[in-house]
Amino acid sequence: MRLTSIIPGSQLESEILTEDAFQRIIGLSSTLIHIHEIPDVKILYVNKEITEILGYSLEDLETMNRSLSGLSDNLFPDNFSGIFEELPDVWLREGTIKHKNGGTRYLKTRYTILKKAHGTVTEILGYSEDITEEKVLVERLRQQELIMTQAEVSMKFGSWEWDISTNKVVWSKGLWEIFGQDIELFELSYDSFISLLDFRDQKRMTECIAKCMQDHNPYQIEHSIIRPDGERRILMGKGQPVFDEKGNPIKFLGSAADITELRNTTRQLMNSEALLKEAESIMGYGSWELCLDTGKMSWSKGMFQLHELPENNFPTISLDEYLHHFIRQEDRERIKNACFDAISNHQTFHIEAQLITASNQQRTVILHGRLGEDEGEFPRRIVGSINDITQLRTYEEELEAKIHELNHSNQELEQFAYIASHDLQEPLRKIRAFAEFLQQRLGSKLTEIEFDSLERMRESARRMQEMIQTLLEFSRIGRVQQPFDSIDLSHTLQKVLEDLDEKINDKQAVIHVGNLPVVKAVDAQMHQLFLNLIGNALKFNTAQPRISVSTILTLHSGTKKYWQISISDNGIGFEAEYAEQIFTLFRRLNARFEYSGTGIGLAICKRIVEGHGGVIWAESTPGNGATFTFTLPVFE
Known part of the structure; x- marks a missing residue:
C-alpha cells in the first residue's frame, strides 16, 4: 500500500498530470482529501491534512486497517458496494468524526466517483472540509437566539420588522406570545x-407612524391591543424607520413590551397614594421618614397640612430643627430619647406631645415611630406618623363634664327614688288604711255602691304602690352597679320555682327544665328575670300550663359564643306584630280586669338581659303559646 502516491491502474494513472504534479497540487490544499477503493472502502490515499484536522498519522491509519468508518457513524459508510450505480457523480455528506485527542470534529465531505476508461468504478474521491468552528458558531447563535426568545417570552417583549415595499411584517417569538396569535394561521x-x-x-398609531416617516425620527407610543380571548393588554411600542440613499423609507424596525402589570401596579399605587392623602387630610395625620445617614426628615402631604405649611415648599429639616421649630420644649427630649431607643432596641414608640404650627396654633398630637422594615443589623431609617388628637382631647374633656353632670343627675335621681320609696308611698298607705277603717267601722251601714267605691279606692292605692315599687326597681337596674359572680342558673331557677310554688300548684302546671349553664351575672337580676318570665307563662294561660326551659350554645358575629335560653309555654299567645312592643314600659296587650299587672315586667327583663351583654326576643301566635328567648355571653 502506498498512502502517499497514486495507485497504479487507477483512473489517475491515465491522466495527463504526473504523480509529482498531483502531489504538489494536493499539498497546497487545506482540505482533507482521501481516496477509497471499491468495494471495501479501504483508504488508498490521504493527504497530510488528516494529521492537521484529525490528529492521525499514516501509521495510525495502518493500525486502523486503513478505514475511518469506526470514527464516524454517518460520514464514511462501511460499504459502498452495490449502491454506487445509484449515486450521482458528486454528492455531499455532513457528520461528526472522532479526533485522536477524544474530541469531536464536524466535517462536510463531497464525494465523487472515479472510473476507468471503460466506465468501471474503481475508487471514490472525498474532499472533507473542517466546519467545526462554523458549527460551533451556528450552535452558539442558536443558543443565543433561544435565550433571546425565552427572555422575550418571560419578560413579555418582542421585536419586529416591516418591509414597506412588500408590506411584509416579521415578528419575533415574543410578539406572537404577547398578541396571542397563531403563527400558522394569522x-x-x-x-x-x-x-x-x-x-x-x-x-393614533397610523398617524404616529406617518409622522415618524415624515420627520425621520423614531417613535415611542403606549397603546392597547385586544387578544383573541378578548383580553386587553397595554404595550409600549418603539419604532425606527430605515431610509435609502434618496431618503425614502424602505423598512421599519421596532419592538414592543407588555406593560399591563406595570400600568396596573402604577394605577393601584397612584390610587393608594390618593387615598392616603385623602385619609391624611380627613383624619388629620401625616407620615414622615427620618434618614439616619443624613439626619434629614421627609414628609407626606398630610404633614404639611398638619403644620400649616405650603406643600413641597419646605426645605429638608433635621430632627433637632424640627423639634426646635414645631414641638413644645417640654416634649422635645422625650421624642429624641424615643428615637434613640427605636434604633438601639428596635422599639416602637407612641408619644403624646404639643405641636406648634406655622401660624402659632397649638395642637395635641401623638407621634408614632419605628425602624423601617428589613433594616437588618444596621438600621438606615425611622418611619412614623403624627396624629392630630386635639379634637379627641376636646371631646374627652366634654365627655368628662357630661359624666360629671350625669353623676350629679344620678345623685338627684337616687334622692328622688328615696323620696318615692318613702314619702310618696306613705300617703298611699294611709289611703288604704283609711278606706279599710271605713269599711270595718261603718260595715252594714254602707250601701253596696259606697262599699264598692271604698274597695276600688283601696285597690287603686295598692296598684299605685306596686307601680312605684316596680318603677324604682326598673330604674335601679343598670344604674346601681352590682358585682358579677359565677351563677348556676339551675339553682337560680329552682329558687324561682319555690317562690312560685303556690301558683304552680293552683294551676297544676307542668314545668320541664333542661340543663342550664353557669354564667357570669348578678344573682338577684337573674332571679328577677326568670321570675318575670315564668310568672307570665303561668299568668297568661287558660288551660293547664305546660312550660319548657331549654338551652343551646350559639355563635354570634362568627366567633363570640353565647348561651341561648328559651322559655316556651302553651298559653294564650299574642300577635307577631306586638313581639317588640311588649318590651316597652307600660305596654299591655290585655285588659287589667282580665290579667293583672303593671306592664313593666318585660321591660325589666330586657334591661337585665342587655345589661349582661345579651338580647331578648319573643315569638308567638294567638292561641298557640309563646316562646321568650334571651342570650348571655359565655365566659371561658
Whole structure:
C-alpha cells in the first residue's frame, strides 16, 4: 500500500498530470482529501491534512486497517458496494468524526466517483472540509437566539420588522406570545397588525407612524391591543424607520413590551397614594421618614397640612430643627430619647406631645415611630406618623363634664327614688288604711255602691304602690352597679320555682327544665328575670300550663359564643306584630280586669338581659303559646 502516491491502474494513472504534479497540487490544499477503493472502502490515499484536522498519522491509519468508518457513524459508510450505480457523480455528506485527542470534529465531505476508461468504478474521491468552528458558531447563535426568545417570552417583549415595499411584517417569538396569535394561521401584515389594536388606538398609531416617516425620527407610543380571548393588554411600542440613499423609507424596525402589570401596579399605587392623602387630610395625620445617614426628615402631604405649611415648599429639616421649630420644649427630649431607643432596641414608640404650627396654633398630637422594615443589623431609617388628637382631647374633656353632670343627675335621681320609696308611698298607705277603717267601722251601714267605691279606692292605692315599687326597681337596674359572680342558673331557677310554688300548684302546671349553664351575672337580676318570665307563662294561660326551659350554645358575629335560653309555654299567645312592643314600659296587650299587672315586667327583663351583654326576643301566635328567648355571653 502506498498512502502517499497514486495507485497504479487507477483512473489517475491515465491522466495527463504526473504523480509529482498531483502531489504538489494536493499539498497546497487545506482540505482533507482521501481516496477509497471499491468495494471495501479501504483508504488508498490521504493527504497530510488528516494529521492537521484529525490528529492521525499514516501509521495510525495502518493500525486502523486503513478505514475511518469506526470514527464516524454517518460520514464514511462501511460499504459502498452495490449502491454506487445509484449515486450521482458528486454528492455531499455532513457528520461528526472522532479526533485522536477524544474530541469531536464536524466535517462536510463531497464525494465523487472515479472510473476507468471503460466506465468501471474503481475508487471514490472525498474532499472533507473542517466546519467545526462554523458549527460551533451556528450552535452558539442558536443558543443565543433561544435565550433571546425565552427572555422575550418571560419578560413579555418582542421585536419586529416591516418591509414597506412588500408590506411584509416579521415578528419575533415574543410578539406572537404577547398578541396571542397563531403563527400558522394569522396572516401578518401592516394592516392586520393595526386591526389587532384597540379601536381607540388604531388612528393614533397610523398617524404616529406617518409622522415618524415624515420627520425621520423614531417613535415611542403606549397603546392597547385586544387578544383573541378578548383580553386587553397595554404595550409600549418603539419604532425606527430605515431610509435609502434618496431618503425614502424602505423598512421599519421596532419592538414592543407588555406593560399591563406595570400600568396596573402604577394605577393601584397612584390610587393608594390618593387615598392616603385623602385619609391624611380627613383624619388629620401625616407620615414622615427620618434618614439616619443624613439626619434629614421627609414628609407626606398630610404633614404639611398638619403644620400649616405650603406643600413641597419646605426645605429638608433635621430632627433637632424640627423639634426646635414645631414641638413644645417640654416634649422635645422625650421624642429624641424615643428615637434613640427605636434604633438601639428596635422599639416602637407612641408619644403624646404639643405641636406648634406655622401660624402659632397649638395642637395635641401623638407621634408614632419605628425602624423601617428589613433594616437588618444596621438600621438606615425611622418611619412614623403624627396624629392630630386635639379634637379627641376636646371631646374627652366634654365627655368628662357630661359624666360629671350625669353623676350629679344620678345623685338627684337616687334622692328622688328615696323620696318615692318613702314619702310618696306613705300617703298611699294611709289611703288604704283609711278606706279599710271605713269599711270595718261603718260595715252594714254602707250601701253596696259606697262599699264598692271604698274597695276600688283601696285597690287603686295598692296598684299605685306596686307601680312605684316596680318603677324604682326598673330604674335601679343598670344604674346601681352590682358585682358579677359565677351563677348556676339551675339553682337560680329552682329558687324561682319555690317562690312560685303556690301558683304552680293552683294551676297544676307542668314545668320541664333542661340543663342550664353557669354564667357570669348578678344573682338577684337573674332571679328577677326568670321570675318575670315564668310568672307570665303561668299568668297568661287558660288551660293547664305546660312550660319548657331549654338551652343551646350559639355563635354570634362568627366567633363570640353565647348561651341561648328559651322559655316556651302553651298559653294564650299574642300577635307577631306586638313581639317588640311588649318590651316597652307600660305596654299591655290585655285588659287589667282580665290579667293583672303593671306592664313593666318585660321591660325589666330586657334591661337585665342587655345589661349582661345579651338580647331578648319573643315569638308567638294567638292561641298557640309563646316562646321568650334571651342570650348571655359565655365566659371561658
